[in-house]
Amino acid sequence: MDKRHRLSISFKQQYQHVYEHLQGISNRSDYISKAVETYMTGNKTAASHEEIRAIVMEVVREQGNLLLVNPTFQANSLSTEDAELINELF
Numbered sequence: 136m137d138k139r140h141r142l143s144i145s146f147k148q149q150y151q152h153v154y155e156h157l158q159g160i161s162n163r164s165d166y167i168s169k170a171v172e173t174y175m176t177g178n179k180t181a182a183s184h185e186e187i188r189a190i191v192m193e194v195v196r197e198q199g200n201l202l203l204v205n206p207t208f209q210a211n212s213l214s215t216e217d218a219e220l221i222n223e224l225f
Contacts, residue, residue, distance in 0.1 A: 146154040160166045 157163050157166070
């Protein structure tokens with residue numbers, strides 16, 4: 136029989152944004168477990184290209200600011216500022 140380990144957590148006011156983000160996750164336990172495991176192993180490249188793309192598109196949708204008119208843009212069409220921003224993020 137599969138025994139589950141339970142843990143109750145609380146969030147300080149400074150992490151209100153984290154708490155609110157987790158409210159939108161359907162399987163919070165799995166999400167948190169994967170995040171902690173990634174942190175513990177130091178695996179900075181755990182996300183695949185598709186996962187990163189999905190995260191970026193979700194953030195763009197949430198911001199209500201569709202910056203990517205054509206998601207199949209050419210890499211050489213980026214401005215220097217855009218390329219620097221992407222390099223800082225990843």
